[in-house]
Amino acid sequence: xxxxxxxxxxxxxxxxxxxxxxLRKRVNEYFKTKEIERTGDYRIWIKVIVMPLMYILPxxxxxxxxxxxxxxxxxGLWLLMGVGIAGCGLSVMHDACHNSLSKNKKVNEFIGxxxxxxxxxxTTNWKIQHNVLHHSFTNVAGFDExxxxxxxxxxxxxxxxxxxxxxQAYYAWFFYGLMTFLWATVKDFGQLYHFRDMDxxxxxxxxxxxQMFALIVRKIAYYxxxxxxxxxxxxxxxxxxxxxxxxxHFLAGMVLALIFQSGHITPDTEFPIPDxxxxxxxxxxxxQLVTTANFAPLNKILSWYVxxxxxxxxxxxxxNVSHVHLPALSKIVEKTAKEYGLPYNSEPxxxxxxxxxxxxxxxxxxxx
Numbered sequence: 001x002x003x004x005x006x007x008x009x010x011x012x013x014x015x016x017x018x019x020x021x022x023l024r025k026r027v028n029e030y031f032k033t034k035e036i037e038r039t040g041d042y043r044i045w046i047k048v049i050v051m052p053l054m055y056i057l058p059x060x061x062x063x064x065x066x067x068x069x070x071x072x073x074x075x076g077l078w079l080l081m082g083v084g085i086a087g088c089g090l091s092v093m094h095d096a097c098h099n100s101l102s103k104n105k106k107v108n109e110f111i112g113x114x115x116x117x118x119x120x121x122x123t124t125n126w127k128i129q130h131n132v133l134h135h136s137f138t139n140v141a142g143f144d145e146x147x148x149x150x151x152x153x154x155x156x157x158x159x160x161x162x163x164x165x166x167x168q169a170y171y172a173w174f175f176y177g178l179m180t181f182l183w184a185t186v187k188d189f190g191q192l193y194h195f196r197d198m199d200x201x202x203x204x205x206x207x208x209x210x211q212m213f214a215l216i217v218r219k220i221a222y223y224x225x226x227x228x229x230x231x232x233x234x235x236x237x238x239x240x241x242x243x244x245x246x247x248x249h250f251l252a253g254m255v256l257a258l259i260f261q262s263g264h265i266t267p268d269t270e271f272p273i274p275d276x277x278x279x280x281x282x283x284x285x286x287x288q289l290v291t292t293a294n295f296a297p298l299n300k301i302l303s304w305y306v307x308x309x310x311x312x313x314x315x316x317x318x319x320n321v322s323h324v325h326l327p328a329l330s331k332i333v334e335k336t337a338k339e340y341g342l343p344y345n346s347e348p349x350x351x352x353x354x355x356x357x358x359x360x361x362x363x364x365x366x367x368x
């Protein structure tokens with residue numbers, strides 16, 4: 001049976017709409033005064049080179065046999081590739097798929113496809129789930145699929161509780177680690193059918209047949225390079241190659257999940273409930289402010305690696321602005337929010353954000 005066509009969500013502006021108006025004016029003035037573009041500058045182009053090398057160079061050492069001849073260094077290089085995958089996704093692909101890396105749309109499309117290609121992922125599927133659903137309807141159960149996992153965990157108070165969810169604070173980490181592994185195996189195929197039935201492919205100007213063909217070609221190329229080549233050229237047992245490949249994905253998935261979950265699934269973020277007309281209270285700016293959270297804003301190393309996504313509030317308010325500008329914008333957003341008496345959720349440390357997220361998972365698993 002075909003799924004129902006996707007229903008859009010409407011925002012119902014309340015007395016907070018002046019916040020969004022003032023904020024946009026101040027951010028526009030910031031870029032005008034500084035005489036800078038909203039897209040990336042030299043800082044992101046450094047990452048365009050560095051992050052893929054964290055993935056490519058270890059793989060070259062592996063397939064040429066230059067891994068020291070022991071399993072510790074062999075697995076270590078695969079794990080470094082996992083760090084590279086997450087870095088490419090957070091610092092390069094994310095900006096590119098938001099069209100904020102470059103002013104040239106074709107450059108964004110090319111770099112986004114290459115970076116997501118390291119896990120053989122579909123940029124079309126990613127843009128629909130992330131740009132169309134998650135960014136438009138953040139933390140709204142039934143609209144934002146990031147807070148609506150099917151039967152495995154509970155990320156929203158609006159989702160029905162099952163008895164085994166009381167253990168989710170413990171088993172969630174295993175599923176988090178599967179994120180890019182599922183991308184590389186089955187997730188894209190399921191999503192493609194899902195988005196076709198929801199009539200969402202046309203939002204990206206794509207057809208089901210064309211995307212399925214491209215997806216199959218992408219998967220074949222990926223497995224030929226990442227698994228078939230090492231299996232053919234290396235004198236290493238197959239189970240070590242498969243095990244190291246899985247470990248690479250598990251580490252990458254864990255990093256990606258912790259960054260995104262810490263910005264949305266927390267005790268401080270809100271989970272708005274649409275009314276009978278599929279409307280939520282507040283305008284877009286207010287909605288993004290209360291459904292997102294920052295963490296570790298003073299940790300420059302973390303911020304560099306995760307592409308500024310520890311400034312999740314600013315990213316959601318201005319998704320088409322490159323992450324290199326988010327630390328500066330955060331000062332404007334925080335000041336404006338406080339002026340209007342609105343919350344500005346920010347956890348001082350990354351560890352603190354993970355602890356907070358874990359406690360909230362436990363709460364959602366035990367409270368109906």
